Amino acid sequence: MTDDLEFRVTDAERSRIEAVARALIGSPPRLIDDVDWVDDCRACSAELPVRVRRRLREFAHDPGDSGALLVRNLPVAADRPTPTEFGSVERVATVGAAVIGLLSMQLGELIAYRNEKSGALVQNVVPVPGKEEQQSNAGSARLAMHIENAFHPRRPDYVGLLCVRADHExxxxxxxxxxxxxxxxxxxxxxxxxxxPRFVTQPPPSFGMGADQAPLHAVFTGEPSDPDVQVDFHATHGDDDEAKNALEALHDAITAVAQTLPLEPGDLALVDNRMTLHGRTFFTPRYDGEDRWLHRTFVHLDHRRSRASRTRTGHVLA
Ligand SMILES: O=C(O)CCC(=O)C(=O)O
Ligand SMILES: [Fe+2]
Incomplete structure (x- = not known):
């Protein structure tokens, strides 16, 4: 299998990307969730270095056998303490938020969900005191492999995770x-x-959908030899014994081929959420302002398909 995962930007490209990011955050509106900012971000993303745009376009066409792209050496500025509050998001545009926005928008449209992280388009993945064991990105225990928002009919096509700070150890x-x-x-x-359709995926409580309303769904759809996958090993359950066993076999197979990436500051993982699961190994937070910190975005390839769940110009799905 080819190792198609890594793509390192050169130092010259990194400087160019930083200049584009600074231009984007230097003019009003400076608020990420303002539709004018998203429009500016889309326009500015056309100014990214051509080799970067070409690689992202290739990745959108064929995500390879890794089903993900790790873009390295991107500019980020860890110039404030790692947030510790639950549901932390980026509101005011920073270099890091602009960088993840710019690269995400070369793939498609930024989206968020009203019931998750207050609908913010750039979210923070940080450990939260008291949530250590929680199966969410606020935790620091091992996080089970999942596709993002597996329960949702309009789940993201891509998830972006940009490392601002690594964990201490x-x-x-x-x-x-x-x-x-x-x-x-x-x-x-x-x-x-x-x-x-012999599987059920529980939505998180914040989405306010009763667990009993969750519909039966298939885990594999599309071409049988190269399927799309819909599963969250914490939230998906087989509806009968055979389905439960099949899910266990899938878990073993997925675990056997998993790669572990200790993200460094400036690493952006773009994950094709239709075919690639993600999770996280455990770590020990200290809550001293220097903890692990990622920015996260969601992208839809076809914005039109979610029109019934949002306003015409909006990016937040109800
Ligand atoms: O902490 C991580 O590396 C991933 C967390 C995660 O699954 C997410 O934020 O969607
Ligand atoms: Fe996730």
Whole structure:
């Protein structure tokens, strides 16, 4: 299998990207969630270095066997303490927020969900005191492999995760596992079960949907040898014994091909959420302002498809 995961920007490209980011944040409105800022971000993303735009365009066409792209050596400025509050988001544009916005918008449209992180388009992934064991990005225990918002009919096509600060001990690893690498290792009958609507994924309480309303769905859809995947190993359950066993077999196969990436500041993981699961190894937060800190974005390839869930110019799905 080709290692198509890493793409390192040169120092000259990094300077150019920083100049584009500074131009974007230097003029009003400076508020990320303002529709005019998103329009400016889309326009400025056309000013990114051509080699970067070309690589992102190639990735959108074919995410390879890793189903993710790790863009390295990007400009970020860790110029304030790592936030510690639950639901932390970026409101005022910073270099880091602009950089993740600019690269995300070369793939598609930024989106968010009203019921998650107050609908902010650039969110923070930080450990939160008291939430250590929680299966959410506020935790610091091992986070089960999942696709993002697996329960949601309009889940993101891509998830962007930009590292602003690493954890103290540099042991936290972003886990990535593409179903393309796993599917061929599964027996035919297991794959057939995974392609049937025999699974349920619980929405998080913040979405206010009753667990009993969650519909049955298939875990594999599309071309059987190269399927899309809909699963969250914390929230998805098989509806019968055979389905439960198939899910366990998928878990083993996904775990066996997972890669662990200890993200460094300036690393942006763009994850194809249709075929690639992510998770995180455990780490130990200190809550001293120097903890691990990522920015996160969600991208839709086809903004039109979510029109019924948002206003005409809006980016936040109800
Ligand atoms: O902490 C991480 O590396 C990933 C957390 C995560 O799954 C997310 O923010 O969606
Ligand atoms: Fe996630």
């Amino acid at each position: 540099r042991i936290a690893g972003l886990l990535l596992s593409c179903v393309r690498k796993a599917v061929g290792t599964l027996p035919e009958d297991v794959r057939a079960v995974l392609a049937e």
